[in-house]
Amino acid sequence: MTLLEAARGLRERRFSSIELTRSALAAIDRLNPTLNAFLTVLGPDAEARAAEADRELAAGKDRGPLQGIPIALKDLFHMRGVRTTGGSKVCDCVAEANAAVVDRLEAAGAVILGKLNLHELAYGITSDNPHFGPVRNPWNPEHMAGGSSGGSGAAVARDMIFAALGTDTGGSIRVPAAFCGTVGLKPTFGLVSRFGVLPLGYSLDHVGPFTRAVRDAGAVMNVIAGFDSRDAGSVAHPVENYVPEAGCSIEGLRVGVSEEFFLARLDEDVERAVRSALDRAADLGALIRPVRLPDMEAINVVGQVVLLAEAAAVYERDLEYPEHFGADVRALLEQGLLLPAADYIQGQRLRRKLQNDFHGIWREVDCLIGPTAPIPAPALKQRTVRIQDQEEEVRRAATRFTRILNVLGLPALSMPCGLSKTGLPVGLQIVGPPFADALVLRVGAALEDAGVTIPSCGC
DSSP: OOHHHHHHHHHTTSSOHHHHHHHHHHHHHHHHHHHOOEEEEOHHHHHHHHHHHHHHHHTTOOOOTTTTOEEEEETTBOOTTSEEOTTSSSSOEEOSSOOHHHHHHHHTTOEEEEEEOOSGGGOOSSOEETTTEEOEETTEEEEEOOSSSHHHHHHHHTTSOSEEEEEESSSTTHHHHHHHTOEEEEOOTTSBOOTTBOOSOTTTOEEEEEESSHHHHHHHHHHHBSOOTTSTTOOOOOOOOOSOOTTOOOTTOEEEEOTTTTTSSOOHHHHHHHHHHHHHHHHTTOEEEEOOOSOHHHHHHHHHHHHHHHHHHHHTGGGGSGGGSOHHHHHHHHHHHTSOHHHHHHHHHHHHHHHHHHHTHHHHOSEEEEESOSSOOOBTTOOEEEETTEEEEHHHHHTTTTHHHHHHTOOEEEEEEEEOTTSOEEEEEEEOSTTOHHHHHHHHHHHHHTTOSOOOOOO
16 A cells, blocks of 8 residues: 555544554564664654644544555654654764654655664665664565665565655665665755754755655655755756656657766676666656766765765764774765865866756757666675676665765666566666756656556565
C-alpha cells in the first residue's frame, strides 16, 4: 500500500491511523533486529499522535494526505525532546527544538515513528556504522543498504513506514533508494529547508523524501518545500503541487541520454534495466536525444574537494578527540583539514563555470535519464567492485552519477526500474533543470504508471 492509498483508506474509514501505526511498530519489532534500520522508536508518542489524527479526521479536520501516516526521520533531524545521534559519538544530544521540516510534518499531521540509522555523520555511502552497526539491505541482508541514508531506504523498502526523510550530499538519498528499491528525491538546492538538520557540506546538503511510489514523494514535497530564512541556502521559489496528475503524459518530452557518461561502464544488469526503461519512455512518446555533457569528471572532482573542506570545517573541533570517529570518517575529515584554502576557492570558481556550462543542456532537452548507480548493492564490507574488468572503489562507483548533481544543485529522482540476476534492485535516475522538481516527478510517475518499477520487497 502506498502513502496516498493509505491516506484514502483513512478517509474512507477502512482502517484507522492507530491501526496503521501499530502495524508499523509491529513490523519494526519484527524486522529491525535483522535490518538495523531504526535507532530510536517512539512507540507511545506515535500512538498518541495517531489517536489525535483519528479524532481530527472524525471531526472533519483534514490536514492533508500525510495526516495519520507513519513516517520516520534519518537521525540527523532534530525533533524536540528526542535523541539525535548523527550516527556518531560527537553529535549525541536531546534536541530542544524541531528541524523546520519536522515542524511542517507535524503541522500536516504525520505520525513520526522514530529515527533511522545512517553512515556516521552522513559521510559515506555504505551505512556500515561503527557505533550502531550496519544497515542491511532488505532484499538480501548480506548486502549493504547504501548510504548515508541507509536506514531510510531499508525501512521504506521493507514496509516498516510509508515515507522517510533523508539527506543527500553526494548521493545519500538516491544511492540507498537505488540499492533498496524505493523512490528517493533530491530536490533542487534551496527548495527544502535544512534548518535543524546536522550539516555535512554547507553548499552540497539537500533534504528529501524516500517513498514507495513517485506520487507519494510529491505528497511529501508538498509539505516540506518552501522558503525558510533560517537556512542560508534557502531560496524563495514558488512552491508548486508536486503530485503528478493521474494519467500524466511525457509525449513530446525531450529526454537526453549520454552514452559517454551515464551509459558508460555499467554492470550488465543495470545497463539492461536502464535501456529497457528508456525504451518504455520512447513508447510513451518521449523523444530520446543523445547529448554531450560538459566535463563530468571535473564536476566530480570539484564535489570531492568542496565536501572535504566543508565537512572538515564542520567537525574541526571534534577532531581533537579522534578516537570518537570511525576510521573511514576520521580519515576523510583529517584529509579535509590538510586541503589548502586555495584549492577550495578554485574548486568553487570552477563549480560556477561548470554550472553555467551545464545550463546549455536545457536548451537541447527537458530532462536527462540514466542509472542512479552503475552497480546493484555490493556485499557488506565489500570495498571494491569490478565493472567490465575494471576494479573500482565502491564509494567512487556508487556516487559516480550522483555527486555531480549535488555540485550542480539540480533536482534528481531515483526510482526502481528492474532487478539484477541476483534479485537486487536497479535504480533509474531522472534529472531536470533547476526547480523542475515537478517535471522530474511527472516523468517518474508516467514511467511508473507504464510498469517501469519492481515488486514490493516481500523478502
